[in-house]
Amino acid sequence: MKRLVFFVIAFFAFCRIYSQTISEAETFFNNGSYNQALEVYDKLLKSSPNDLMLKYRKARCCILLKKYDVALPLLEEAERRKFVKANYYLYDVYFNLYKFSEAAEAMRKYIELRGETLENPEECQEKIRKAEMGIDMLSRVENIAIADSVKIAKTHFLEAYRLPKELGTLSFYSNMSSYEFGMGIPHRSGSEDPHYSTLVAMGYDLPDLPDLKQSAVVFTSGREDKRIFPLPDENGDIHLSISYKLYDGWSHPTMLSDVLNSSACDNYPFEMADGVTIYFASNGENSIGGYDIFMSRFNGDDYSKPLNIGMPFNSPDNDYMLVIDEMAGIGWFATDRRQHPDTVVVYEFVPNEKRLPLKTEDPDYRRNVAQLIISRKAHFNNAVDKTEVEKVEKNKNEINFRVNDGVLYTQLSDFHSEDAKALYLKLVEVDKRYQTLKILLEGKRREYTFAESYQDKEVIRVEVLEIEAEVRRYAALVDEYILQVRRAEINAIINN
Incomplete structure (x- = not known):
């Protein structure tokens, strides 16, 4: 009898500790402390290795920490055991592992299982559309030669670009003021800064735009006669604007083109020396995820429809600020894929004279190239890649x-x-x-x-x-x- 009482007391004590630990993990998760939550779930799974809910919650933490390889088997098991919500999150895992066909199938299955109880049909259909975009982009990966890469703080990433001044300059918005709207663009004599006036007229106060202040990039042409930069329109959408240098200051900024405008945020412009070709980043509906890099050309009347330049330049994460120095035969672009939130990687690459499609029947190799997860040996498997990279190194001599x-x-x-x-x-x-x-x-x-x-x-x-x-x-x-x-x-x- 005493032994029974002991086990009953021990059981309820364990349940109490277990529930407290679960509660602690949920608190960590809800507060965004995903690493701490993951540690708690790992401890709980040691004592309850078959607990499906614990595995599911651990997988959620792994997704938010971008540990997709860890989350995948946990969610696949949950899906096999008929956990309906597993398909919804399997989509995210497959998508970020560039398994776009599997991602689309997981979301379709989730929609089917939910049936009439589906709460977010438009969101789910949009996810399928993005996966189909991924399928198309993965089939057309460009084979580029990476010459170098550098990991750098997001707030200083422009320092990795060695752009000759005659091709233009790139700069962040500086401290905003009523005279400079943070771009070093001097106000006209005796008048208020035109950019600041524009914002005030739209009902904005400068403190309302912290993200724009921290991330917006201004491109100034090599002759310093024009600047292209992002500004909000009357609806609050961020679009590319242009200002020309005049005798007494700078012209009032105007939207660069309605054709270039997305329904979201357009930023990180760079205009080629020909004055016709422009690269920029946008996180609108034609982006596969976060910011994608787009290209457009001025055709005499207006810009052409922006073209998503595809993989490996673009990814489900943020990719932006593509710059090409045609004379040096080198280019740069930035990405935060697989990075800490405060850092980015700036890749230096050799631009192809013509688009060079990746030729391989190996789906894993294709995904690795698309993600820029490529070792030197794998990267140099193609003789063209090796030649181009060596060309960059040898040009000096x-x-x-x-x-x-x-x-x-x-x-x-x-x-x-x-x-x-x-x-x-x-x-x-x-x-x-x-x-x-x-x-x-x-x-x-x-x-x-x-x-x-x-x-x-x-x-x-x-x-x-x-x-x-x-x-x-x-x-x-x-x-x-x-x-x-x-x-x-x-x-x-x-x-x-």
Whole structure:
């Protein structure tokens, strides 16, 4: 009898401790302390390894901590044991593991099992649409060569971009004020800052826009004559705006284009040197998840419909700020996939001259490439990838300089004269500026062709004349440096 009483007391004591521990885990979960909640569920599962509810709750924690591989077997077991809600969360796991077909099937099954009790049919159908987008994007993964990557604080990620000033500058909104709306755009003399006025007129107060302040990026053209940046419209949606430099300040910002506007937030703009192509990020309905990178071109009347540039650039997480330096043959983009909330990874890649589809029948390899989960060996499996990456590393030392009709140098080490080598390096810098100016000139000539008003054409005409003069000056400098390099090197050879 005493033994029975002891076991009864022990049982109720265990139940009390168990319920308290469950309550503690739920409190952690509801407060967003998912790691602490996960620790509690792990402890409970050691004593109750077959408890389906504990496994389900652990899986929920793992999803929010982005530990999808851990959550997958737990939810698959719950689904086999007819736990209806498991299919809803299996969608999230499959989706983030790039198993988009399985994700769509899990959501369809969830809808079927819920039947008339389904509370969120529109949300569920939207999830299926996103999964179908993923299926399509995964079938068209681009094969790009990654040259480097750097993990960096989200608030400083622009420091990883080595963009030449002549191609433009990128900057965050600085501290907002009634004079600067945080972009370093000076207000017109004797008037209030136009951006601030715009916000006030819309009924916004600057403190109401903390996210915009912390994450918005301003692109300033290489000639510092225009800026593209995000601003809220009258409905509170964030769209790309443009402002032009005038004689006494900057023009009032206007929306860049209705064609580019999404129903959500558009940010992180970069305009190519041609003045026609623009890259930006948006988290609207055509994004597979979070921010996706889009591309559009100005066709004379307006911008073309934005094109999602696909994988591996885009993912179910946030991907943004794609920048390309055509002269250097290098590009960058940022992503927070598999990262701590405060950090991002900026990838440096070699842009393909033409889109290069990934050719593989291996679904796991395709998913790995799409997610940028690729080891050096796997990445270099394709000879094109290896060649392109090596090209980036070797560009610093590989040259193509003809000293005379019979002598061609292909390495910096070929030079006999240190003076000639120094002059050659200066020649490279001058020629790079020369090539960039030619690209800028081509872009300005396009702008002139498509300008609508006489006043706009006159402003652009003056700019074209200025750039043409610079092109001629740098062309002459290139020729002069070539002669100086040859003269110094030939003298060194003769004297040796």
